Amino acid sequence: MKICLVYQSLLGIYGDRGNAMVLRQRLARRGLPAELVAVEPGDAVPPDGGVYLLGGGEDAAQVSAVKYLRQDGNLARAVADGAVLFAVCAGYQIVGRSFTVGDDDRVVEGLGLLDVETRRGDERAVGEILSTWQAGPIAGSPAGPTAITGFENHGGHTFLGDGASPLARVEIGVGNNGDGTEGAVQGRVIGTYPHGPVLARNPALADHLLELALGEALEPLPDPEVDELRRQRVAAIRAARR
Amino acid sequence: MPADLRRAQPAELTLGQRARLRLATLAGEAAAVASRAANKGSGASIKGQVLTRLCPDAFAWLLRGRRVLAVSGTNGKTTTTHLLAAAVAEALGDQADRLVTNADGANLRYGIASALSQDRRADIAVLETDERVVSDMIAQARPEVLVFLNFSRDQLDRHHEIKALGKAWRAALERAGQAGPVVVGNASDPLVVWSAQTAARVVWVDTPGKWNADSALCPACGAVLERVAADTRAAQGCAEAGGSAGVGRTRDEAAAGAVPVGEAGTGESGGGEAASETGLGPSTSWRCPECPLAQPEAEYRVRGGEIVLPDGRAVVPGLRVPGSFNVSNAALALAAAAALGIDPDAALRGMRRVEAPAGRFATARFGATTARLMLAKNPAGWAEAIALLESDPVVLAIDSVAADGKDVSWLWDVDYEQLAGRRVVCTGPRAQDLAVRLGYADVSHTVAPDLAEALAGVAGPATVDVIATYTPFQKLLKMAGLR
Numbered sequence: 189m190k191i192c193l194v195y196q197s198l199l200g201i202y203g204d205r206g207n208a209m210v211l212r213q214r215l216a217r218r219g220l221p222a223e224l225v226a227v228e229p230g231d232a233v234p235p236d237g238g239v240y241l242l243g244g245g246e247d248a249a250q251v252s253a254v255k256y257l258r259q260d261g262n263l264a265r266a267v268a269d270g271a272v273l274f275a276v277c278a279g280y281q282i283v284g285r286s287f288t289v290g291d292d293d294r295v296v297e298g299l300g301l302l303d304v305e306t307r308r309g310d311e312r313a314v315g316e317i318l319s320t321w322q323a324g325p326i327a328g329s330p331a332g333p334t335a336i337t338g339f340e341n342h343g344g345h346t347f348l349g350d351g352a353s354p355l356a357r358v359e360i361g362v363g364n365n366g367d368g369t370e371g372a373v374q375g376r377v378i379g380t381y382p383h384g385p386v387l388a389r390n391p392a393l394a395d396h397l398l399e400l401a402l403g404e405a406l407e408p409l410p411d412p413e414v415d416e417l418r419r420q421r422v423a424a425i426r427a428a429r430r
Numbered sequence: 431m432p433a434d435l436r437r438a439q440p441a442e443l444t445l446g447q448r449a450r451l452r453l454a455t456l457a458g459e460a461a462a463v464a465s466r467a468a469n470k471g472s473g474a475s476i477k478g479q480v481l482t483r484l485c486p487d488a489f490a491w492l493l494r495g496r497r498v499l500a501v502s503g504t505n506g507k508t509t510t511t512h513l514l515a516a517a518v519a520e521a522l523g524d525q526a527d528r529l530v531t532n533a534d535g536a537n538l539r540y541g542i543a544s545a546l547s548q549d550r551r552a553d554i555a556v557l558e559t560d561e562r563v564v565s566d567m568i569a570q571a572r573p574e575v576l577v578f579l580n581f582s583r584d585q586l587d588r589h590h591e592i593k594a595l596g597k598a599w600r601a602a603l604e605r606a607g608q609a610g611p612v613v614v615g616n617a618s619d620p621l622v623v624w625s626a627q628t629a630a631r632v633v634w635v636d637t638p639g640k641w642n643a644d645s646a647l648c649p650a651c652g653a654v655l656e657r658v659a660a661d662t663r664a665a666q667g668c669a670e671a672g673g674s675a676g677v678g679r680t681r682d683e684a685a686a687g688a689v690p691v692g693e694a695g696t697g698e699s700g701g702g703e704a705a706s707e708t709g710l711g712p713s714t715s716w717r718c719p720e721c722p723l724a725q726p727e728a729e730y731r732v733r734g735g736e737i738v739l740p741d742g743r744a745v746v747p748g749l750r751v752p753g754s755f756n757v758s759n760a761a762l763a764l765a766a767a768a769a770l771g772i773d774p775d776a777a778l779r780g781m782r783r784v785e786a787p788a789g790r791f792a793t794a795r796f797g798a799t800t801a802r803l804m805l806a807k808n809p810a811g812w813a814e815a816i817a818l819l820e821s822d823p824v825v826l827a828i829d830s831v832a833a834d835g836k837d838v839s840w841l842w843d844v845d846y847e848q849l850a851g852r853r854v855v856c857t858g859p860r861a862q863d864l865a866v867r868l869g870y871a872d873v874s875h876t877v878a879p880d881l882a883e884a885l886a887g888v889a890g891p892a893t894v895d896v897i898a899t900y901t902p903f904q905k906l907l908k909m910a911g912l913r
Contacts, residue, residue, distance in 0.1 A: 198654075
């Protein structure tokens with residue numbers, strides 16, 4: 189499986205490249221073939237990726253990324269052909285229908301792969317976020333609520349259209365716009381705000397993406413270190429709210 | 431003594447001003463004592479808040495009339511301030527008491543005011559200045575020289591946008607106009623260059639670095655910057671990067687070398703990597719394909735560990751502080767000293783006395799453990815610090831309070847894969863985050879969140895290298911009795 193890390197130089201200032209490293213390692217540890225491809229503006233985006241990843245970045249970088257991705261066209265084609273697209277923060281905003289940039293809140297047309305719109309919020313959302321994701325059965329685990337932890341840092345508020353549904357419910361933090369929802373899902377396109385990177389802090393979500401892309405269930409991958417990190421972070425976020 | 435070191439007259443404070451300053455300082459100290467008693471921390475922050483509240487003009491009053499040389503940027507502020515202060519002190523000779531500096535790294539308004547209030551007569555001030563204070567420094571201190579080191583991602587939970595700081599500097603320099611400072615700027619950093627475009631005069635210094643992941647886009651117009659091999663001398667040291675043809679490819683390699691995802695993920699090493707290890711850095715020059723912004727011609731250049739002066743003479747810095755980035759810091763300090771007319775040989779004599787600025791690179795005893803302490807606060811700093819690691823095991827300390835940055839996602843921007851084969855002890859309150867990061871990097875590690883315990887666990891005759899983020903670094907200095 190090919191994991192495509194798209195435009196790190198533009199959308200990669202919050203460690204989100206870690207999401208690609210996590211996906212690759214989780215395949216490799218199960219003995220499954222995995223290839224990580226990092227593409228930059230000017231390179232052709234591979235048309236045959238299993239999972240495409242976008243990360244967080246600044247306003248000017250968002251505008252450039254949209255321009256190059258539209259010129260290239262392969263990301264939209266791959267998504268139409270059933271590839272998984274996982275977009276975080278600024279990446280989440282650009283795959284939507286529109287978002288705003290700059291001090292004058294100029295509206296920029298997004299890639300339109302996710303039925304969401306983003307506008308500047310009253311206050312920047314900065315801090316640890318804890319949400320609950322209604323996971324399907326993943327990697328041998330039964331379906332059920334799963335905590336997603338991470339760190340959100342975004343000025344935009346994202347509103348979902350009819351075509352998209354929320355990824356998770358917020359327990360602590362802001363999420364999409366303060367309405368209790370976090371992230372968006374539309375077919376195989378998933379957008380979300382938390383960094384961490386989010387797939388390192390939430391391996392069930394990583395395995396969910398891999399299972400979507402592979403079309404088959406994966407074996408569980410026990411990792412006591414990540415379990416301990418999740419226990420610590422959930423406890424810290426809940427303690428800080430009190 | 432060069433004529434440019436003429437004496438200035440710090441402004442005399444009125445009796446009323448002095449009384450107010452004294453009262454505010456005492457109230458701040460009392461608040462700090464109360465804060466410490468309540469176990470809420472060192473009290474430094476509350477002390478600053480109280481002083482600034484009671485005497486908002488302290489910063490401006492204490493700066494007035496002095497000759498100010500300010501140093502700012504994301505990384506290297508403290509060391510560069512020490513290097514520049516040492517150069518100035520050397521040139522002042524037996525008048526070295528004319529110099530005042532905030533050697534402890536306290537670089538916000540309060541820290542600067544505090545340092546200046548210790549020495550009311552000193553007429554030359556070399557001041558480390560937080561990035562957020564630079565605009566006020568330009569407006570209120572009218573500095574003669576302002577050193578702009580670099581900009582990179584750092585504490586994004588607080589700064590949000592790297593470019594916002596540069597915008598503020600640019601505006602402050604524009605307002606200062608012809609009366610503004612001589613900027614000594616790092617020509618290799620596009621955001622520094624853009625920020626200094628409005629300065630009355632700039633002395634450019636070309637410095638190779640290991641990190642350029644935060645300068646992908648043109649700060650002026652947003653286009654993707656191009657990087658081209660800068661000169662043949664550098665290319666000899668980095669055959670791989672220099673050997674590739676085509677601008678697009680070179681740019682990609684530069685990005686891959688800074689954030690070697692390929693190495694981490696696929697085993698395809700970035701072309702810039704081999705060159706980085708030599709300390710030369712993949713010497714490239716940047717330019718915007720869509721607007722006139724481009725790397726300016728530099729008067730000073732760092733090449734192969736030497737500093738090339740404007741007259742073409744290359745000097746060997748021979749510093750006691752390690753690392754190629756400190757050679758770059760020294761080059762910027764040398765250019766700043768020259769702006770005061772200090773001759774490079776005298777400046778270097780002074781700089782060679784700098785050993786462990788504010789505890790950085792200090793070797794200290796912790797019971798049966800001897801440790802060398804290094805500070806790294808962000809991915810650019812870690813890229814430089816990791817290159818200096820000599821021991822096995824190494825201890826890495828991570829925290830996430832405000833001074834460290836509350837979001838530790840940056841751990842994934844650091845190329846910890848380089849540590850494979852070494853034993854790493856993860857410590858500090860966010861040791862577990864580092865452990866997970868190292869697990870995915872296939873680096874063997876243990877976790878000991880308590881600093882003392884982590885150090886005790888590596889006791890032995892050999893010196894152990896420690897890299898710490900800001901808060902654990904300060905704790906280590908305290909434990910070692912260094913502050």
